[in-house]
Amino acid sequence: MIFVLLLTTFLAVLIIRQYQKARKLPPGPVSLPLIGNIHQLVYHIWNEKGVVPAFDLFRKKYGDVFTIWLGPIPHVSICNYETSQEVFVKNGNKYKDRFLPPVYLHVSNNLGLFTANGPVCAEMRKFTLLAFRNMGVGRDLMEQRILDELNTRCAEIDADAVNGKTIVHTTEFFDLTVGSVINSLLVGKRFEAEDKDDFLEIKRLMAEAADLFTMFDLVVPVWFLKSFFPSRFERVVAIFEKALNYLSREALARYEKLKTGEYSVNAEDPQDFVEAYLAKMEQERLRDSDTPYTMECLKFVIGDLWLAGQDTTSTTLVAGFNHLVKNPEIVRKCREEILRITENGSRPLQLKDRAESHYLNATIAEIQRHASILNVNFWRLVHEPTTVQGHPVDSGSVICAQLGALHVNDDLFKNPDKFYPERFIENEQLLSQIIPFGIGKRSCVGENIAKSELYLMIGNLILRYDIKPHGSEPSTEDKLPYSAGKTPDKSVKLEFVKL
Template sequence: MIIVLLLTTFLAVLIVRQYLKAKKLPPGPTSLPLIGNIHQLVYYIWRERGVVRAFTYFRKTYGDVFTLWFGPIPHVSICDYETSQEVFVKNGNKYKDRFLPPVFAHVSDNLGLVSANGEVWAEMRRFTLLAFRNMGVGRDLMEERILDELDARCAEIDADAVNGKTIVHTSDFFDLTVGSVINNTLVGKRFDAHNKQEFLELKALMESTADLFSIFDLSLPVWIMKTFFPNRYSRIIEVQQKVLNFVSREAMERYNKWKSGEYTVNSEDPQDFVEAYLAKMEQEEKNGESSLYTMECLKHVIGDLWFAGQDTTSTTLVSGFNQLVNHPEVMEKCKKELMRLTENGSRPLRLKDRAESQYLNAVIAEIQRHASILSVNFWRINHEPTVVKGYPVDSGSVITAQLGALHVNNDIFKNAHEFYPDRFIENEKLLNQVIPFGIGKRSCVGENIARSEMYLMIGNLILRYDIKAHGSLPSTDDKLPYSAGKLPDKTMKLEFVRL
């Protein structure tokens, strides 16, 4: 009897404490002690047939700002642009630290960009932005790198043409093109015939484990994964280590040559990111300072830049062409605009044309809105009590702009399920509300590279070729709706006919 009484009292205390904590947060489904809303989240993801649809249900039920408890930790989701802007831009210094998935924190050990916080993150972000700016990102130098790579791929397409037509596997094409641009930017080497297969094998490995990065894999403590899901844990660790080793291999080789005197860095005009980083290491060593610039940190920085810069951009381009071949009238309208801007295709489309390519800009925005790669955005840590859209948010909570749900918010984008680029011409303010690169202090450092690639690749391919699906039209549905990241139909092949 005493045991029952004690258990009942203990449970009552937990329920009351949970209720009092929930009162200090935006509304959401009723949570339970210890497990929070995990049981409801599982049910609604299953019922609504996907993570984004489940978040959309919660938004419609509880408003644009709502709370879900992942175990004992409350997670505040923001699904409208104005509130996201207020929280993460105007008050961005309060939310600089990320609440990291335990398995990411375990692998990174607070090194790099994506999975680092505090002084390490701040210094690496500052250095990366400066290095990119000095290397011409957003200017003519980066434009030339992208166009040179695209020209090389187009030459391969043209060489393989039969009766003027080439059949191209879209995913392989964009993976290799984007991967070569980012690899050249980071380590000074592009992908060509002699190393193409190795790159494609790595991509296949990454895609084979995409199903592992569910919202639950990213929430579970490492010890639980090791104990109860050892195979999943091993696969996640394996793929992350293989990617890190692959993308940092050139950097490690150059570092060893630099230390042995076989290689001298050009600190005045570094040709790639690794050279800029080694020059910084050399400067720190000369000054005798205790430095954050180590090779282990570089390994993680390159891994973050390569994975984010390659996979997200390539996936968005695949998703975009899935949409375009399903809407040939959009491509035709684009082509007319581009022919006018480039004197009937007598020159390539360039970044300077952006200001006058209103329709192409709208098409790219609609592609990014639909692609919206992250179903669940990275969480930020709230270190002090604050107010979000009139609701109190206690310290110790985590908070994020749920971009997947924001981009399909019908209150912002009318008939959000439709692929309709003209919405951005009818209301130009909507362009600012597509935020695929995140918002605030932790937005993507490679945003300018990705935007340049999207504009130059989509525009010049439409300008140079008549493009249509080879066989049946591709699906535009998300192939991994239950995962933390979206995956478009990557089985599609395109027919390219040179104009």
């Protein structure tokens, strides 16, 4: 009897404390002590057939700002653009640290761009943006890199053509094209035909690392993994380190040559990111300063940039062409506009043409809205009590702009399931409310590269080829709706018919 009374009292205290904590946050489903809303979240994800539909259900019920408790930690989701802008741009300094999985921090030792917080991360971000700008990202130099790579891949398509038609596995095509661009930018080497095995090994390692990590690995403390799952912990760390070492091997080899005098850097006109970084390292060494510019840090920066710069852009392109071949009328309108701008195709589409290509811009925005790579966005830490849309948010919470749910918000995008570029022509303000690269101080550093690749590759492929389904039309459904990231149908083969 005493035990029952004590247990009842204990549970009552937990429930009261949970209620008091929840009162200091935006509305959401009633949470339980210790487990929060995990049981409800799992049910709704299953019932609604995906993470994004479940979040959209919560948005419709509780408003554009709502709270979901994942265990003892409250997660605040923002599903509209204006509030995201207010929180992460106007008050961005309050939310610049990411909520990072413990095992990521253990492996990276808080180094790099995406899996790190604090002053080293801020310095690497500042340096990366400057280095990219100096290498012509967003300008003619970057445009030429992309067009050169696209021309090479198109020449391969044309060489394989039978009666002007080539069957193309779009995932392989875009993976290699985008991968070659980012590899050229990072280490100065594009992937030639003889280097395809090298590229495939990088893809295999990155895919293995991504497939290995489950929600379990991402949330449990490192000591728990070490103590109760030592073999799994060792495997997780080993594959992570193997992938990073493979990606950074060119940089490490160049550094060794730099130390022996076999290689020198051009600080005034670096040809790639690694050369810019090594030049900065030399500058810091001569100043004899305590510097964050180390080879260990470079390894993680390269890994972050390669993963973000290759996979997300390639996946968006695959998803985009899955939609385009199902909508030939949209392709026809894009081609007519591009032909007019490029003087009947007498030159390739260029970045300078963006101001005139309104329909193509709208189509790319609609592709990005549907592709919207993250089902669940990266969370930010709340270090001090604040207010979001009139709701108090206590310190210790985490918060994010929930991009997947934002991009299907039917208050913004009418009939969100429909692929309809005209929505951005009818209301140009919607263009600014597509934020696939995130928003604020931790938005993607490769945004300008990705935007350039999407514009030049989509536009010039439409200009050069009539692209049709090979067999049945591809699916445009998310193949992994229950995971943190979206995946389009990557098995698709399309027919590229030269115009």
